[in-house]
Amino acid sequence: MPKEVKKMKLHWPAQVEEKIFLLGTHHFNSYLILGEQYALIEAGVSCSAPYIIKQFAELGLDPQRLAYILVMHAHPDHVTGVPSLLEAFPRARVVGSALAKKILSKEKAVRAFYDEDFALSAALVARGEITKPPGKPAGNTIPIHLTVKEGDELELGNGVCLKVLETPGHSLCSISVFCQSASALFISDAGGFQSSPDCIFPCFFSGYQLYLESLQRLEELKARILAPAHEVVLTEEGQIHDFFQNTTKATKELKQYINDQLVLGQDTSEIIDRLVQHYYRDNLSIYSRQNIQGCVAALVKMAREENCSD
């Protein structure tokens, strides 16, 4: 089991580094990067957007200077904040991969995203974690104005540049971002979901090998700040080292477990039920059970498929 990874004791908006602030809510990290222009990494959910907007105002910054909102992948909890953010930051362009753009242009997909978003907001209100109601109902689609690919750079001025890495495995449309001047690495969900201090939910929904390869690539950058989309922000070398060790170990153990169960002839639905029972708690239970069931089914599918091709 992973060692404890402590969340920084935070008071939002929290300064992570000279030019980096953490905005958002307890479960949804968004990062504000300050150059001459600004970038917001992670658009969060509809109910985190009002917090982001308020925290930005508290910093006394000019909303007109927010040039980019980075959508790190097209999952509901990373994109449904976009419409409210665009109202508050009218000059911002939404940035994401070409595949994310394609997904977010589909009305049916975006409607389903907002169904999950509303369920999530209701869960957070019930837990007393947010007081603000959800944002406005969705438009039919979510825009991406600027598509990026591996190696692309967004210059913010004042020596601050964001370099894009394609890091598939969590989803095929996943990107990560490296800010070299601060040695800060924004990995979105590429490292899984820290459901509690001692449990990481591995999230190789679109490929086990791809996921491990992306993790290795990210680890090799030896960043001084590791910034996932949920729950934790790591700023110590030892913590970052442990995070990569633990999440890689949890990923390999989960695949092994699934494959062992399949070899034993266990029914897929039983394996899924057991895994949902194991993981669906603590921070992960802010999502609907149906959502996590779908996630676990994807994990079982990927483990099975990649075992066949070994």
Ligand SMILES: [Zn+2]
């Ligand atoms: Zn995701």
